[in-house]
Amino acid sequence: MITVEQHLERVLAAVRPLAPQRLPLDQAHGCVLAEEVTALLAVPPFDNSAMDGFAVRAADVAAAEDGAPVRLRVVGDVPAGSPARPPVEPGTAVRVMTGAPIPPGADAVVPVEHTDQAAGPGQALPAVVEVRRPAAPGAHLRGAGEDVTPGAVVLRAGTPLRARDLSTAASVGHGALLVHPPVRVGVLSTGSELVPPGQTPDAGQIPDSNHILVAGMVREAGALPVLLGAVADDAAALRARLAENLGRVDAVVTTGGVSAGAYDVVKEVLAPLGEVAFEQVAMQPGKPQGFGVLREGADGPASGAGQGAPDGPAATEAGVPIFCLPGNPVSVFVSFQVFVAPALRRLRALVGDAGPLAAAVAATGWRCPPGRRQYMPVVVDGTDGTGALRVRPATAGGSGSHLVASLALADALAVVDAEVDAVREGDAVRVMMVP
Numbered sequence: 001m002i003t004v005e006q007h008l009e010r011v012l013a014a015v016r017p018l019a020p021q022r023l024p025l026d027q028a029h030g031c032v033l034a035e036e037v038t039a040l041l042a043v044p045p046f047d048n049s050a051m052d053g054f055a056v057r058a059a060d061v062a063a064a065e066d067g068a069p070v071r072l073r074v075v076g077d078v079p080a081g082s083p084a085r086p087p088v089e090p091g092t093a094v095r096v097m098t099g100a101p102i103p104p105g106a107d108a109v110v111p112v113e114h115t116d117q118a119a120g121p122g123q124a125l126p127a128v129v130e131v132r133r134p135a136a137p138g139a140h141l142r143g144a145g146e147d148v149t150p151g152a153v154v155l156r157a158g159t160p161l162r163a164r165d166l167s168t169a170a171s172v173g174h175g176a177l178l179v180h181p182p183v184r185v186g187v188l189s190t191g192s193e194l195v196p197p198g199q200t201p202d203a204g205q206i207p208d209s210n211h212i213l214v215a216g217m218v219r220e221a222g223a224l225p226v227l228l229g230a231v232a233d234d235a236a237a238l239r240a241r242l243a244e245n246l247g248r249v250d251a252v253v254t255t256g257g258v259s260a261g262a263y264d265v266v267k268e269v270l271a272p273l274g275e276v277a278f279e280q281v282a283m284q285p286g287k288p289q290g291f292g293v294l295r296e297g298a299d300g301p302a303s304g305a306g307q308g309a310p311d312g313p314a315a316t317e318a319g320v321p322i323f324c325l326p327g328n329p330v331s332v333f334v335s336f337q338v339f340v341a342p343a344l345r346r347l348r349a350l351v352g353d354a355g356p357l358a359a360a361v362a363a364t365g366w367r368c369p370p371g372r373r374q375y376m377p378v379v380v381d382g383t384d385g386t387g388a389l390r391v392r393p394a395t396a397g398g399s400g401s402h403l404v405a406s407l408a409l410a411d412a413l414a415v416v417d418a419e420v421d422a423v424r425e426g427d428a429v430r431v432m433m434v435p
């Protein structure tokens with residue numbers, strides 16, 4: 001058996017960030033930025049009004065008050081988006097809407113509420129406006145470049161792009177950015193016992209819960225699932241499904257068929273390729289693990305992959321990493337957290353790992369498997385006096401790898417060293433919070 005660290009090291013050594021591509025902003029959400037972004041436009045791009053009202057010369061309205069309004073001749077109307085720039089001479093005003101450019105000559109805006117004019121849509125442009133409050137020079141003006149001036153750096157390389165980062169890029173004039181593209185992950189279940197969710201299983205059949213689990217975890221890891229469905233325990237069918245799809249994915253996750261069974265076809269099909277190794281990892285759940293890299297034109301079952309693919313070649317020139325996870329659903333969940341998620345971070349070009357495990361205290365004891373690191377699904381039961389999380393197994397069945405229905409209860413995985421044969425109430429444990 002190898003350790004979790006040994007297997008993870010092998011996985012991480014085989015994956016590289018996907019090569020950057022220039023993508024339109026609407027396709028770049030979640031992608032890691034591969035360039036420094038500087039402003040092409042100022043924000044705001046021009047002096048504009050912060051209020052719906054009237055652009056005036058502040059000196060004209062300095063003495064305005066309710067009892068002694070100042071009357072100004074209205075010489076123009078500038079809605080937002082209008083190219084009109086009617087000058088504001090002494091004694092005049094121009095109606096402006098929020099976001100509209102400030103006309104030359106004006107140095108303040110009087111909100112419509114401080115005039116004799118009604119607020120709201122459909123109001124005709126008056127010939128004269130009565131201003132009932134003074135406005136200081138600069139009042140309700142938003143100056144060009146107040147936020148950002150052209151040339152300023154607004155986003156740094158390495159940033160995973162959030163909605164507001166993309167809005168920043170748009171506001172400073174960019175329509176596309178150089179990013180590490182979304183990682184497309186093929187999701188493939190194997191097993192002759194599987195029926196699609198919602199379909200009543202016949203004798204010996206079970207719902208394929210792994211497919212939807214892995215697809216969702218791929219999304220939660222910031223990548224794009226490519227649903228490759230389920231294949232029966234049939235070597236030719238598996239070979240064909242992989243060969244058809246390898247060219248349109250950057251990684252593949254399969255479930256099932258990796259242990260010692262007579263029908264464990266994943267192992268049968270991929271092991272002869274040489275670059276996919278099947279190991280026993282000292283962890284529970286998740287002991288049997290396959291990992292490797294499938295290459296275009298490789299001799300063997302997956303040869304021809306990538307040819308004629310509808311969505312273009314895989315972005316990983318070095319080949320397509322494939323994770324062959326065990327079929328038991330809790331094993332899938334744990335294996336994904338421990339091996340696939342870190343690899344997806346690297347493929348996405350995220351820097352660093354997901355962060356340290358959190359400190360917790362066992363609210364109750366539980367048994368651990370000898371010689372394997374345990375990943376126990378736990379619920380968090382508040383905190384103790386020192387602020388440490390109190391955790392207990394999410395189900396009476398403990399870390400059994402088939403307890404898929406109870407997995408939804410878990411808040412975290414308690415990670416217990418291989419040497420520990422039992423956790424006792426009050427013991428310190430480390431936990432990995434899970435999405």
Ligand SMILES: Nc1nc2c(c(=O)[nH]1)N[C@H]1C(S)=C(S)[C@@H](COP(=O)(O)OP(=O)(O)OC[C@H]3O[C@@H](n4cnc5c(N)ncnc54)[C@H](O)[C@@H]3O)O[C@H]1N2
Nearest residue numbers: 189191207208209210256257258259260287326327328331
């Ligand atoms: N003789 C041995 N038997 C087993 C060993 C071993 O070392 N020697 N290891 C056990 C461990 S540990 C695990 S984990 C499993 C892994 O098995 P496989 O990866 O070969 O998976 P399957 O046999 O195909 O399925 C296992 C289990 O999971 C259910 N399953 C499979 N796919 C799905 C799916 N898509 N959705 C829901 N459930 C699924 C399947 O029906 C089985 O119950 O092997 C042990 N055996």
Ligand code: MOO
Nearest residue numbers: 285286287331401
């Ligand atoms: O390692 Mo298996 O995942 O225990 O059931």
